[in-house]
Amino acid sequence: xxxxxxxxxxxxxxxxxxxxxxxxxxxxxxxxxxxxxxxxxxxxxxxxxxxxxxxxxxxxxxxxxxxxxxxxxxxxxxxxxxxxxxxxxxxxxxxxxxxxxxxxxxxxxxx
Amino acid sequence: xxxxxxxxxxxxxxxxxxxxxxxxxxxxxxxxxxxxxxxxxxxxxxxxxxxxxxxxxxxxxxxxxxxxxxxxxxxxxxxxxxxxxxxxxxxxxxxxxxxxxxxxxxxxxxxxxxxxxxxxxxxxxxxxxxxxxxxxxxxxxxxxxxxxxxxxxxxxxxxxxxxxxxxxxxxxxxxxxxxxxxxxxxxxxxxxxxxxxxxxxxxxxxxxxxxxxxxxxxxxxxxxxxxxx
Numbered sequence: 001x002x003x004x005x006x007x008x009x010x011x012x013x014x015x016x017x018x019x020x021x022x023x024x025x026x027x028x029x030x031x032x033x034x035x036x037x038x039x040x041x042x043x044x045x046x047x048x049x050x051x052x053x054x055x056x057x058x059x060x061x062x063x064x065x066x067x068x069x070x071x072x073x074x075x076x077x078x079x080x081x082x083x084x085x086x087x088x089x090x091x092x093x094x095x096x097x098x099x100x101x102x103x104x105x106x107x108x109x110x111x
Numbered sequence: 112x113x114x115x116x117x118x119x120x121x122x123x124x125x126x127x128x129x130x131x132x133x134x135x136x137x138x139x140x141x142x143x144x145x146x147x148x149x150x151x152x153x154x155x156x157x158x159x160x161x162x163x164x165x166x167x168x169x170x171x172x173x174x175x176x177x178x179x180x181x182x183x184x185x186x187x188x189x190x191x192x193x194x195x196x197x198x199x200x201x202x203x204x205x206x207x208x209x210x211x212x213x214x215x216x217x218x219x220x221x222x223x224x225x226x227x228x229x230x231x232x233x234x235x236x237x238x239x240x241x242x243x244x245x246x247x248x249x250x251x252x253x254x255x256x257x258x259x260x261x262x263x264x265x266x267x268x269x270x271x272x273x274x275x276x277x278x279x280x281x282x283x284x285x286x287x288x289x290x291x292x293x294x295x296x297x298x299x300x301x302x303x304x305x306x307x308x309x310x311x312x313x314x315x316x317x318x319x320x321x322x323x324x325x326x327x328x329x330x331x332x333x334x335x336x337x338x339x340x
Contacts, residue, residue: 021131021132021135021158022131022135024131025131025132025134025135026131028130028131029131029132029164032123033164033167036120036123036171037120037167037171039116039120040116040120040171040174042116043116043120046266047266050266054264066263066264067262067263068262068265068268070268071258071262071263071265071268074258074262075258075259075262078254078255078258078259085255086255087255087259090259091258091259094259094263
């Protein structure tokens with residue numbers, strides 16, 4: 001009897017505790033924590049694994065490509081279209097540096 | 112990427128996870144730091160699996176503040192490093208030391224903390240963000256920064272959509288936040304609102320004067336664009 005009463009009290013206590021928040025409140029809390037914690041953990045994992053891969057490439061080859069092919073194309077387009085713009089020299093330097101690295105290295109970071 | 116995506120996620124997590132609690136327990140959102148550090152620690156134990164929710168919230172809060180702190184401090188560290196003769200280590204120590212000293216009064220008195228939170232949270236951060244975004248968007252040019260620096264060694268490619276966001280969307284949001292806070296607080300706490308705006312103006316003028324003195328004294332870092340992440 002005591003065991004049954006204890007279980008019933010525990011169940012009532014849990015039900016009361018669950019009523020602290022409405023069902024919508026619980027769904028919001030659980031959903032938000034799952035989705036946003038998931039996104040944050042994914043971002044952290046992806047950042048760290050990318051940095052790890054960059055570090056390994058630099059340790060193996062001494063250097064790595066600095067722009068993706070898409071980013072390099074945009075940089076080339078910008079430098080060609082605005083040869084006299086401020087920072088154009090810096091842009092040319094960075095573009096050429098990346099092209100030379102791509103010629104030298106066997107493995108690239110960007111596909 | 113973690114700073115951008117992870118920080119935003121955890122910031123949103125803090126907001127959306129706290130709202131149900133605030134409404135369920137009849138708490139005041141305007142409690143600010145009191146809500147986070149005093150009220151919520153008393154609310155979590157009343158919930159089923161309270162320790163779990165408390166850990167999910169406060170660990171997320173810790174990540175959000177650390178990643179924000181690193182990003183915000185980096186702005187000052189880079190500036191100090193470029194404009195003075197200090198090396199990276201010296202610039203980090205100097206910046207972190209000054210921030211620590213400035214934070215001591217807030218750590219000692221919750222009243223000072225509340226006032227500083229009101230002034231810098233409502234006016235300081237939006238104002239600084241607005242100035243940085245206006246500089247990037249309208250003076251340097253968002254596309255130049257995006258192509259040259261942002262996509263260099265980047266984990267994800269930032270496309271052209273970034274340009275109008277920097278040029279129009281964020282300045283509009285920041286301006287709205289500043290105007291909204293002034294409009295909603297000027298009647299209820301005129302002294303704090305006026306004091307906050309005055310303090311931000313003084314800090315801005317002092318910062319501009321300090322930078323021109325530093326630039327005159329050292330090597331100017333003109334036409335320098337960094338951005339390795």
